[in-house]
Amino acid sequence: MTERTIAVDYVARVEGEGALKVRIEDGRVGAVELSLFEPPRFFEAFLRGRSYTEAPDVTARICGICPVAYQMSSCHAMERAMGLHVDGPLRDLRRLLYCGEWIESHVLHIYLLHAPDFLGVPDAVRLARTHPEAVRRGLALKQVGNRLMALLGGREIHPINPRVGGFYRCPSARELAAFRPELVRAVELAEETVRFAASLGFPPGEEDYEFVSLRHPTEYPMNEGEIVSSSGLRLPVDEYESVFEEVQVPHSNALHSVRRGAGSYLVGPLARYALNHDRLTPRARRLADEVGLEPVVRNPARAIIVRAVEVLLACEEALRLIDGYRPPEAPFVPPPADWKGGVGAAITEAPRGMLYHRYRIGPGGLIEEAKIVAPTSQNQKRIEDDLRHLVERSLSLDDARLTEACERAIRHHDPCISCATHFLRLDVERR
């Protein structure tokens, strides 16, 4: 029996760190194990006994890259528990804030984390030397997202302005209108980003994903919608746990999400795009067509183009929302006076995919139970499947090149592992 082991202690350009072990025995791929720590578990426990009003601010601390997603999912879940419906300008402001986060998060991944893989450089610093114009474009575009986050969130990191029912403070029409020139420019930069991403060379390798995302009757999904999948699933968000479950795996501290009786699935840009291609803005759809992006993308490397299309959509949506903005009469909708607690669940589309929150609130407004399922937790098993297929196709590669290929395969999915882990080590063991 032949055996080889490759060990890498750290996978760069992935949020947080984790560990991956791949075992190859006599030319056959054995175990592929992605193991992660899981801060959401800590936060679920930490939230118990705290006021429902604290959940948005506390859960925003789970991730430095997508705090808005945590705030939005927690606010919507609480509002569902209250039977509260937030609409009109407050709903628009939430979508605008989410646009800021999508722009920030996607642009960071496109230019600083993912693009180096396709341009023959090891990292963003080297990319800044070989392709300074591209990196400058990325920084300029990301700054627009940063500024939207700062205006609506109260600050760029860990926004403090959103609350259950709306916001603590809403911007004036003039404050938002001042953003218009920047967003007009951002739309242009986003178009250049789509063309830039589409010009990269991609390795072959299509996967047979079960895509899962939200779908909204009229818009590309961010805050609301029902759950749909590429295999025809369609259900309301509060039935999420009846179809998807988290299972313990011995090799990981993190729970793996699977579809009951069916196995892995994929959330995130590839899934959203495939299931909502008809909800893209006309401009985004036209440009996707123009650069040859098919309506369903199954090669995970090409997710960089899909993210760029979503950035364009987010910039256009932000512009539309700003142009139509009329300040609300009150910055938030208060909870019903006779509210005595209850259970509420919600899903919103974080940049990396569906983020599920469910809370049980007691009569005094204290959280009795919290459940949080991060996108990366849902994608973990699917990333393992991708890696298995990659290793099966790449057995002839030497250890160093195989390891590099595995790292790239992980980065295609932009796993926000700090939502689900702390250390990423890669071990490839050949026997």
Add this chain to the structure above:
Amino acid sequence: MSNAAETSGAPAPAGDRLVIGIGRDGRGDDAAGLEAVRRLGELGAVPCVLSDGEPTRLLELFGRAPRVWVVDAVRSGAAPGTLYRFEGTEPPPYRAVGTTSTHGLSLGEAIALGRALDRLPGALIVHGIEAGPVALGDGLSLAVARAIPRLVARVRAEIDASGGAAAIGGAGPRA
């Protein structure tokens, strides 16, 4: 009440100097840079901002003043609370603690990126403090908490020496 603002998209502060504290609250000693800069902010006179260390935001902050001080928790293997000073013309010789928050991109990468894109301030000084545990949910360790007054005094003295009437505690208007 701290005068150190969280990173914001507001226009550049009117001044020629800026102090940036990097870190994450609630992650043990990773918050050391934030805590030190909050205290510097309370002393007034020099604009202070707090950041999670995300490189693109840091690059934006670097552009706000020609002289920038950065305070961050670092890890080199020395005793927790050990202080470092480093001119930002080269990446720090130690690893910033907060790399878990930024896709593996840290202060070192931000400085290198700034250099490649010609976006570093004229003067960039990094003050590091060796971190102990950085466990989720924890506050500062005793060793680091004890070292923070020394760190604050050190940075303050340097800023004072750099700014004449605009020094911390100085009565005159900012330069």
